[in-house]
Amino acid sequence: MPDLSTYDAVLFDLDGVLTPTAEVHMHAWQAMFQELFEQWDISPAYTERDYFDYLDGKKRYDGVASLLRSRDVEVPWGDPSDPPTEDTVCGIGNRKNAVFERVLRDEGIAPYPGSLDLLDKLAAANTPVAVVSSSKNALEVLASAGIQDRFGLVMDGVIAERDNLASKPAPDVFVEAARMLGVDPGRSAAVEDALSGVASAAAGGFELVIGVDRGVGAHVLADAGAHLVVDDLAELVPAVGTGVRFDASAATEGEEPA
Structure with missing residues (x-):
């Protein structure tokens, strides 16, 4: 590791x-879309x-449009201020978000x-860390989890929308977060569990892209660009402080993901 x-x-x-x-x-998403599809x-x-193919890792409205498009359904984009009752991409996205909140x-x-x-280990080693999330609820989630103050930067869906950054799997949010943090992606690591997120970090040129398999599948994450796949970040804890570097070139040449 x-x-x-x-x-x-x-x-x-x-x-x-x-x-x-x-x-x-x-x-x-499931509760909202099952009801919508029936209606x-x-x-x-x-x-x-x-969820994994069209929604996971993407900005909320991009996910709605992507999933509806997979069923040959097109609705007006609308506006982020649309109420949850509005049958627009934004309204449907806001409908789901009300359930989540x-x-x-x-x-x-x-x-x-x-x-x-x-x-904890990275903080003790003074390693800069950041959050790169497509969610507009990222700050609320971090605060609820009690870890908001651990990150020098939080790139979320609010900033991405404000700055017109393309949704994952485009590399924009990861590359911009690295720029704002003052680091080179080519000497940094990215950790993702979504196919779109892994593809985003890989396209952004990160030296190490780690996939966390929460159900997507290790080989699917590897195919999307992950150099290393783990089931939980606990697997990476013992390696902090050992000085071991990961040989990403070997992984891309056909080694099995961990």
């Missing part, structure tokens, strides 16, 4: 990497695979223990 403290910085996705909010997002008589029916408010969230341990 590589020593992440040997990299100039480590940029983390949030949902599914640092906190289990991906599960909340997944359930909120509009859309087929095939929504499945869990749709209610669950987060009522139940709260806690970081993955392994992720928290890794953050």
Whole structure:
């Protein structure tokens, strides 16, 4: 396992990497789209695979448009201020977000223990860390998890929309986050659990792209550009301080992902 403290910085996705909010997002999307598909008589029916293929890691409205397009359904884009009752891309996205916010408010969230341990180790090594999330709820999630003050930078969906940055899998958000943090992607590491996020970091030229397999599949993440795949960030904790560097070129030449 590589020593992440040997990299100039480590940029983390949030949902599914640092906190289990991906599960909340997944359930909120499923509940909303199942009801919508039934109302509009859309087929095939929504499945869990749709979340990974069209929604996971993308900005909210881009995800809505992508999934509807997969069913040959086009609706007006609308405006982010559209109410959840509006049948526009933005309205549908806001409909899902209302469910997510209610669950987060009522139940709260806690970081993955392994992720928290890794953050502790990197903080002790004075390694810069940042969050790169497509979610507009990132700051609220980080605050609910009690880890907001650990990051020198949070690149979220609000900043991406403000600055017209393309959604993952485009490299824009990762590259811009590295620039804002003052580090070179070619000497930094990125950690992602979504196919679109792994592809984004890989396209951004990060020296090490780590995939966290929360259900997508290790080989699928590797095919998307991950140099190394782990089941949990706890696997990376013992390596901090060892000085071990990961040979990404060997992984791309056909080695099995861990």
